[in-house]
Amino acid sequence: MFCLQTMFCKNTGECGRQIPLPWPMHQRISAFPQPWPKDGKPRNFLCRRCTHVYEYTSGDVHPPSDAALGKPDSDVFVSRISIQCGQGKPAHLVHILVSECGTPLQQEGASQLIGESEGQGVTCQAGHTLSWRRNQRQAEKIRLSFDPDWHTVQ
Ligand SMILES: [Zn+2]
Ligand SMILES: [Zn+2]
Numbered sequence: 001m002f003c004l005q006t007m008f009c010k011n012t013g014e015c016g017r018q019i020p021l022p023w024p025m026h027q028r029i030s031a032f033p034q035p036w037p038k039d040g041k042p043r044n045f046l047c048r049r050c051t052h053v054y055e056y057t058s059g060d061v062h063p064p065s066d067a068a069l070g071k072p073d074s075d076v077f078v079s080r081i082s083i084q085c086g087q088g089k090p091a092h093l094v095h096i097l098v099s100e101c102g103t104p105l106q107q108e109g110a111s112q113l114i115g116e117s118e119g120q121g122v123t124c125q126a127g128h129t130l131s132w133r134r135n136q137r138q139a140e141k142i143r144l145s146f147d148p149d150w151h152t153v154q
Helices: 107-116
Strands: 005-008 018-021 043-046 052-056 076-084 093-101 118-123 129-132 142-146
Touching (some): 018 076, 018 093, 043 118, 093 107, 093 118, 107 142
Parallel strands (some): 043 093
Antiparallel strands (some): 005 018, 043 052, 076 093, 076 142, 118 129
16 A cells, blocks of 8 residues: 555566655645656666666656545655766766665665666666666665755755
8 A cells, every 4th residue: 555656666577566656855845746856857766675776757657546645755765876887987877766665775775775686777877778687786886865856955
């Protein structure tokens, strides 16, 4: 049961879990909140069940069921894990978002997730497309923060 909008994990063969997605920061106060950040750009999300990373767009978002509308979503955190792209110069990052109910992701957990993750068709800031298998990403070279599109970041 989700009282939030959700996306279905694109690892449909093995997983297909519903990924909870809170309203983006600047959309919550409007009468008709938009499901996705204003820029409309795709975002990479990591699924907490299967740890596969795919690119998602606003078209992948499913609205919450009617009965659940209006419930608070403050206990859902969208963490942003940034890793090195490794292609092209200068060095730049790939942002991977993790949406989680309960407690926010910690550094150790984030490192472990990236090490275990598999990416498919993930796009970096410079537009490169990346794919990787389990244990191919260096878990120690990550940066963890709250995603500014979903949270106020100091
Ligand atoms: Zn999944
Ligand atoms: Zn790149």
